[in-house]
Amino acid sequence: MQQDTHRLRVVIVGAGFAGLWAARALAGRTCDVLVVDKNNYHTFLPLLYQVAAAELESEQIAYPVRGIFRGADNVSFAMAQVTGLDRENRVLHTDSLPIPYDRLIVAPGSVTNFFGVPGADEHAFRLKSLEQAILLRNHIMGCFERAALSKSPAEQRRLLTFTVVGGGPTGVEYAGALAELIRGPLAKDFPPLIAGQARVVLFEAMDGILFGFPDLLRTEALIALRRKGVQVFLGAQVAEVAAAHVLLKDGSNFLTSTVAWTAGVKAHPLAAQLGLPCAPNGKILVDEHMRVRGMPEVLAAGDACQIDGQPPLPMIAPVAIQAGRHAARTVLREMKGKKPKRFTYFDKGSMATIGRGAAVVRFCGRNYTGFFAWAMWLVVHLLYLVGFRNRLLVLINWAWDYLLFERAVRLILPREWLLNKSALDPSSTPPPRTEG
Amino acid sequence: MQQDTHRLRVVIVGAGFAGLWAARALAGRTCDVLVVDKNNYHTFLPLLYQVAAAELESEQIAYPVRGIFRGADNVSFAMAQVTGLDRENRVLHTDSLPIPYDRLIVAPGSVTNFFGVPGADEHAFRLKSLEQAILLRNHIMGCFERAALSKSPAEQRRLLTFTVVGGGPTGVEYAGALAELIRGPLAKDFPPLIAGQARVVLFEAMDGILFGFPDLLRTEALIALRRKGVQVFLGAQVAEVAAAHVLLKDGSNFLTSTVAWTAGVKAHPLAAQLGLPCAPNGKILVDEHMRVRGMPEVLAAGDACQIDGQPPLPMIAPVAIQAGRHAARTVLREMKGKKPKRFTYFDKGSMATIGRGAAVVRFCGRNYTGFFAWAMWLVVHLLYLVGFRNRLLVLINWAWDYLLFERAVRLILPREWLLNKSALDPSSTPPPRTEG
Numbered sequence: 001m002q003q004d005t006h007r008l009r010v011v012i013v014g015a016g017f018a019g020l021w022a023a024r025a026l027a028g029r030t031c032d033v034l035v036v037d038k039n040n041y042h043t044f045l046p047l048l049y050q051v052a053a054a055e056l057e058s059e060q061i062a063y064p065v066r067g068i069f070r071g072a073d074n075v076s077f078a079m080a081q082v083t084g085l086d087r088e089n090r091v092l093h094t095d096s097l098p099i100p101y102d103r104l105i106v107a108p109g110s111v112t113n114f115f116g117v118p119g120a121d122e123h124a125f126r127l128k129s130l131e132q133a134i135l136l137r138n139h140i141m142g143c144f145e146r147a148a149l150s151k152s153p154a155e156q157r158r159l160l161t162f163t164v165v166g167g168g169p170t171g172v173e174y175a176g177a178l179a180e181l182i183r184g185p186l187a188k189d190f191p192p193l194i195a196g197q198a199r200v201v202l203f204e205a206m207d208g209i210l211f212g213f214p215d216l217l218r219t220e221a222l223i224a225l226r227r228k229g230v231q232v233f234l235g236a237q238v239a240e241v242a243a244a245h246v247l248l249k250d251g252s253n254f255l256t257s258t259v260a261w262t263a264g265v266k267a268h269p270l271a272a273q274l275g276l277p278c279a280p281n282g283k284i285l286v287d288e289h290m291r292v293r294g295m296p297e298v299l300a301a302g303d304a305c306q307i308d309g310q311p312p313l314p315m316i317a318p319v320a321i322q323a324g325r326h327a328a329r330t331v332l333r334e335m336k337g338k339k340p341k342r343f344t345y346f347d348k349g350s351m352a353t354i355g356r357g358a359a360v361v362r363f364c365g366r367n368y369t370g371f372f373a374w375a376m377w378l379v380v381h382l383l384y385l386v387g388f389r390n391r392l393l394v395l396i397n398w399a400w401d402y403l404l405f406e407r408a409v410r411l412i413l414p415r416e417w418l419l420n421k422s423a424l425d426p427s428s429t430p431p432p433r434t435e436g
Numbered sequence: 437m438q439q440d441t442h443r444l445r446v447v448i449v450g451a452g453f454a455g456l457w458a459a460r461a462l463a464g465r466t467c468d469v470l471v472v473d474k475n476n477y478h479t480f481l482p483l484l485y486q487v488a489a490a491e492l493e494s495e496q497i498a499y500p501v502r503g504i505f506r507g508a509d510n511v512s513f514a515m516a517q518v519t520g521l522d523r524e525n526r527v528l529h530t531d532s533l534p535i536p537y538d539r540l541i542v543a544p545g546s547v548t549n550f551f552g553v554p555g556a557d558e559h560a561f562r563l564k565s566l567e568q569a570i571l572l573r574n575h576i577m578g579c580f581e582r583a584a585l586s587k588s589p590a591e592q593r594r595l596l597t598f599t600v601v602g603g604g605p606t607g608v609e610y611a612g613a614l615a616e617l618i619r620g621p622l623a624k625d626f627p628p629l630i631a632g633q634a635r636v637v638l639f640e641a642m643d644g645i646l647f648g649f650p651d652l653l654r655t656e657a658l659i660a661l662r663r664k665g666v667q668v669f670l671g672a673q674v675a676e677v678a679a680a681h682v683l684l685k686d687g688s689n690f691l692t693s694t695v696a697w698t699a700g701v702k703a704h705p706l707a708a709q710l711g712l713p714c715a716p717n718g719k720i721l722v723d724e725h726m727r728v729r730g731m732p733e734v735l736a737a738g739d740a741c742q743i744d745g746q747p748p749l750p751m752i753a754p755v756a757i758q759a760g761r762h763a764a765r766t767v768l769r770e771m772k773g774k775k776p777k778r779f780t781y782f783d784k785g786s787m788a789t790i791g792r793g794a795a796v797v798r799f800c801g802r803n804y805t806g807f808f809a810w811a812m813w814l815v816v817h818l819l820y821l822v823g824f825r826n827r828l829l830v831l832i833n834w835a836w837d838y839l840l841f842e843r844a845v846r847l848i849l850p851r852e853w854l855l856n857k858s859a860l861d862p863s864s865t866p867p868p869r870t871e872g
Contacts, residue, residue, distance in 0.1 A: 040581055040848045057495040064846045066625035076627070079581040079848070096585045131850045145476055145515040149532045189502035191512070393829060410500045412476045412515070414567045414850070 007032050007074075010331060011092055011101035013082050013270075015042045015065045017317045018107035018302025018324030020386075025328035027072035031335065034099065036092070038081045040064055043130055044385050046317055047394070049170055051133040052260070053177035054141065054185075054410050058130050060394050063386040082108075085274040090297065103297055105327050106284060108271060110303035110315055113264035119241040124261035127170060136260060138412045140178070143257055144186060145412070148194050154255075160198040161256040163246055165238050166263030167204030168211065169352040172221060174260060175202040176355035179228040185410060200229065201254060203236040203246075205263070210352060210360070212314075217360035220369045224354040238263075265315050267304040279306050289340040290327040301327040313345055317384070322346065353377045443468050443510075444771060446764075447528055447537035449518050449706075451478045451501045453753045454543035454738025454760030456822075461764035463508035467771065470535065472528070474517045476500055479566055480821050482753055483830070485606055487569040488696070489613035490577065490621075490846050494566050496829050499822040518544075521710040526733065539733055541763050542720060544707060546739035546751055549700035555677040556601075560697035563606060572696060574848045576614070579693055580622060581848070584630050590691075596634040597692040599682055601674050602699030603640030604647065605788040608657060610696060611638040612791035615664040621846060636665065637690060639672040639682075641699070646788060646796070648750075653796035656805045660790040674699075701751050703740040715742050725776040726763035737763040749781055753820070758782065789813045 008031040012019045015037035026033045044061040051058050069075035080094035085104075092099040112128050114120035125139065126132045140162065147159040162182075164175045179200045187195040202209075202225070209225070209232065210218045225232055237249040241261075247253050267282040276284045277293045283306040285293045292298040293308055302320040306312045313319045322345055330340040349363035351373070359374040361367070368376060378398070382391050444467040448455045451473035462469045480497040487494050505511035516530035521540075528535040548564055550556035561575065562568045576598065583595040598618075600611045615636045623631040638645070638661070645661070645668065646654045661668055673685040677697075683689050703718040712720045713729050719742040721729045728734040729744055738756040742748045749755045758781055766776040785799035787809070795810040797803070804812060814834070818827050 040577060040846070057493050058849060059493040059495075062849065064625065067621075067846065070624050078585060079578075080585065096582075097587070134850070141476060142515075146532075149514055149516065151533070185503075188506050189500065393832065396829065396832070410476070410503065413494060413498065414570070 008102045008331070008335060009034070009100065010103045010105065010328075011036060011099055012105045012107065013037075013092070014107035014109055014302070015039070015077075016045070016107060016109045016302060017320035018109070018327075019105065020065075020068065021321045021324035022105050022107065022301060022328040023069065023075055025325045026331070027069060027075050029074065029332060029335075031074065031331070033072075033075040034078060034101075035065055035069070035075065036078050036080055036082060036094065036099065037065060038079065040066070040077070040079045042068065042386060044390075045128070046381060047385070048127055048130070048133050049174040049177060051130065052125075052127060052136040052140075053174060053181050054137050055177060055181070056394060056397055058134055060390050060397065061385070062130055063390060068386060082270060082274075085276075087275075087295070087298070101297075103299065103331050105324075105331075106271070106274065106276070106292075106298065106300040106304065107302040107320070107324060107327075108268035108304050109320075110265040111268050112261055113266040114261065115264060117238050117241060120238070120259070120261060123241045123243055124165070124259040127174065127260060127262055128265070134413075136258075138414075139258060140181075141410055141412045144190055144194070144198075147197070148190055153197070156194065157197050158244060158255040159257055160194070161201065161254060162199070162258045162260070163201045163203065163254060163256050164260045164262060165203050165246075166261065167202060167206070167209030167232070167234075168262060169350070171202060171204070171260075171262035172209055172225060172352050172354060174262060175200050175230045175232075176225055176228050176353070176358075179225075179230045180355045183229055189410070199231060201231045201233065201256075203233050203238055203248070205235070205237045207234050209234070213350060213352070213360060214362055214367050217362060217367055217369065221352060221354055221360045224358045224360075228355050228358075265303065271300075271304040276300070279312075281306070281312070283312065288342040289330040290323060290343055291330060291340075299327040299330060307343070316350075318348060319345055351377045351380065444767070445470070445536065445538045446541065446767060447472060447535055447539070448541045448543065449473075449528070450543035450545055450738070451475070451513075452481070452543060452545045452738060453756035454545070454763075455541065456501075456504065456760065457757045458541050458543065458737060458760035458764040459505065459511055461761045462767070463505060463511050465510065465768060465771075467510065467767070469508075469511040470514060470537075471501055471505070471511065472514050472516055472518060472530065472535065473501060474515065476502070476513070476515045478504065478822060480826075481564070482817060483821070484563055484566070484569050485610040485613060487566065488561075488563060488572040488576075489610060489617050490573050491613060491617070492830060492833055494570055496826050496833065497821070498566060499826060504822060518706060518710075521712075523711075523731070523734070537733075539735065539767050541760070541767075542707070542710065542712070542728075542734065542736040542740065543738040543756070543760060543763075544704035544740050545756075546701040547704055548697055549702035550697065551700060553674050553677060556674070556695070556697060559677045559679050560601070560695040563610065563696060563698055564701070570850075572694075574850070575694060576617075577846055577848045580626055580630070580634075583633070584626055589633070592630065593633050594680060594691040595693055596630070597637065597690060598635070598694045598696070599637045599639065599690060599692050600696045600698060601639050601682075602697065603638060603642070603645030603668070603670075604698060605786070607638060607640070607696075607698035608645055608661060608788050608790060610698060611636050611666045611668075612661055612664050612789070612794075615661075615666045616791045619665055625846070635667060637667045637669065637692075639669050639674055639684070641671070641673045643670050645670070649786060649788070649796060650798055650803050653798060653803055653805065657788060657790055657796045660794040660796075664791050664794075701739065707736075707740040712736070715748075717742070717748070719748065724778040725766040726759060726779055727766060727776075735763040735766060743779070752786075754784060755781055787813045787816065 041062040047061045050056040065077045080096040084093040112126040125136045143159040147156040182198045239249045240247040284300040285308045301323040303315040326343040351361040353359040359377040361373040477498040483497045486492040516532040520529040548562040561572045579595040583592040618634045675685045676683040720736040721744045737759040739751040762779040787797040789795040795813040797809040
């Protein structure tokens with residue numbers, strides 16, 4: 001937080017992909033950058049599902065923001081929650097100190113979208129933050145422990161029926177990882193009569209998974225997923241989620257304690273709370289330079305924004321990275337008195353993995369499947385994973401899992417975050433300060 | 437949970453060192469063993485302080501109990517909290533199903549002992565479980581973030597004064613690790629004016645640290661600890677702990693938000709709750725075969741027991757391991773109709789590390805200090821750390837820290853466990869299910 005009045009002060013809200021890459025583009029330039037986030041770390045969300053599948057440790061896909069910008073003297077960090085915006089005085093309000101800015105880049109990201117399905121908000125598990133992923137992992141391990149203690153086959157079956165809603169990349173990857181966890185390490189940990197009852201069910205409302213991928217890859221992925229033991233229900237629209245079941249629109253009812261919701265995301269509510277012009281979907285409307293409509297000093301990037309007059313871009317990391325970088329470049333060009341450039345998304349392709357040694361990849365107009373696609377997936381994710389040490393540890397974990405069909409992180413920790421507790425009983429859990 | 441009535445059913449309460457090694461000694465023998473613990477993992481407590489010092493990931497010192505006994509068909513596990521004992525019917529009551537036994541080995545371990553110091557129970561941090569270690573790590577990182585946002589040097593100083601009570605091995609090791617964390621990675625993460633205010637203070641009531649170690653090693657350790665930047669106060673008895681200060685009996689008062697209490701442990705309260713005969717210190721009284729006085733079918737081992745007529749043994753991992761193994765052997769000899777043997781503790785020595793490259797070791801009657809002692813410490817801890825994969829990851833983390841003067845796990849996660857919240861405000865924190 002340097003106090004040089006001659007330097008432009010750029011404040012970035014959010015240390016996700018958009019915010020982080022905006023800050024990176026501004027690092028070392030003649031401006032002061034302050035990144036604000038409620039967490040002191042960046043989360044590598046594309047691998048979050050692996051934390052929820054007990055494959056990676058939570059610390060391995062998180063990296064402290066301060067650590068990322070150690071080499072950049074002009075970038076600092078504040079751990080704070082944004083509460084409001086005073087446009088007139090160019091001040092950002094937080095739960096801590098107010099933060100003045102000359103340019104503001106808003107990149108709060110997205111949250112789970114339940115599309116108003118009754119009970120989902122209350123009972124379904126989300127996969128949008130590390131805390132949520134740990135909670136889901138604890139819950140799944142806890143279901144197995146409870147099933148092992150139960151004498152009722154019906155209750156065991158309910159506890160061991162794990163449902164995933166949404167057949168997009170996250171849902172497909174998570175269902176695949178979960179099936180491998182259950183068929184591999186947990187089958188060795190638990191007695192056969194318990195483990196044999198476990199199943200993973202994936203619900204997709206449309207008539208195929210991985211919407212947006214080439215047809216060939218969609219078919220390949222479906223076959224691979226079913227080969228892993230995932231029960232895929234297509235054309236399956238969820239009508240209701242409850243503590244002990246999930247009901248489809250066609251009337252079928254699944255008794256389950258676990259509904260992992262990956263069916264959609266929407267702009268973070270902060271986008272609307274700041275009083276910026278928004279589209280009906282809650283996204284901040286920006287021009288082609290990522291500047292908020294009518295506000296040259298406020299920019300936005302990532303999942304929470306949309307270019308006015310254009311269809312919304314996919315809410316994925318590559319778009320956020322490019323948009324965040326572009327927002328920073330708009331600020332830089334303006335500083336130099338140059339006209340900003342128009343943003344166009346360069347689509348390198350898309351990929352999804354279906355567990356060990358299987359993936360589908362669309363890259364530069366070509367389609368890849370099988371082991372080679374999986375290797376591509378692995379390299380790309382390692383390259384983008386922030387921090388060399390994390391890359392190394394993740395690679396070791398993956399190699400371990402791959403060679404030994406093993407999962408390392410089968411822990412219920414923190415124990416207070418166990419089972420459906422928070423869903424069944426909305427009263428909060430006690431902190432672990434006391435002993436017992 | 438086999439149902440063969442001809443086999444002796446041994447139930448072990450606790451998956452700490454005593455319980456785990458008892459189960460290991462019974463694995464593969466002609467009896468059915470059930471290990472009961474409230475957590476589904478074993479915690480390698482000797483390295484817990486490294487989790488609280490952001491050095492190791494919590495998952496690296498925990499190992500799922502089921503995973504440990506995969507190869508042993510006669511050992512099973514139940515995740516449950518023990519609530520009572522029905523000696524007449526030989527049934528253990530839990531928060532889940534009642535568990536019948538033929539032989540019971542009670543090994544619940546120990547909890548923090550505050551010796552009745554006012555405010556300590558409420559405001560001091562414990563270091564006896566993974567949850568507590570994560571809470572303390574989050575708190576320390578949170579103090580730094582809060583100090584970075586504060587404009588008051590007095591508040592910054594209070595937030596960045598970290599006190600450790602107790603100069604035993606845990607206190608010494610934690611103070612050393614904390615000083616290295618602050619002088620190394622955090623000094624790089626935070627502006628110099630913030631990081632420069634941080635200090636670690638160690639209070640020891642006696643006139644030297646590491647009571648019980650040879651004098652030479654005690655002096656060496658004190659010098660090494662002070663060289664690391666720890667302010668060591670000897671003859672410093674804590675009179676009161678509060679949310680914002682710690683008061684000594686001599687009247688000196690330290691403004692601090694962080695009091696890590698390592699000054700003592702006592703038997704787990706479960707020992708007394710089960711209605712077994714206990715010494716005034718709360719420890720279960722056993723005979724020289726680890727059998728509870730007057731109860732041939734109930735045995736005890738580890739921190740929560742004491743041999744009748746003998747002075748209590750140190751409450752450390754090697755004692756627990758040997759006693760747990762001995763309790764199992766008593767059961768095995770009895771099964772074979774042999775007379776049980778007497779337990780004698782074989783003291784291999786003791787060791788404590790004072791951070792990077794410094795340790796004191798007493799081994800087979802000889803004393804070692806400096807780098808060689810540190811290497812010994814490292815090898816011993818790696819050897820006892822359960823699970824090859826954990827060993828590998830811990831070694832990588834340590835090598836990383838050692839070579840780059842770095843700490844990997846500087847995360848505030850779960851964010852809800854932040855700062856002194858739970859101490860300042862005993863109302864519990866909300867679970868992370870919802871988004872914001």
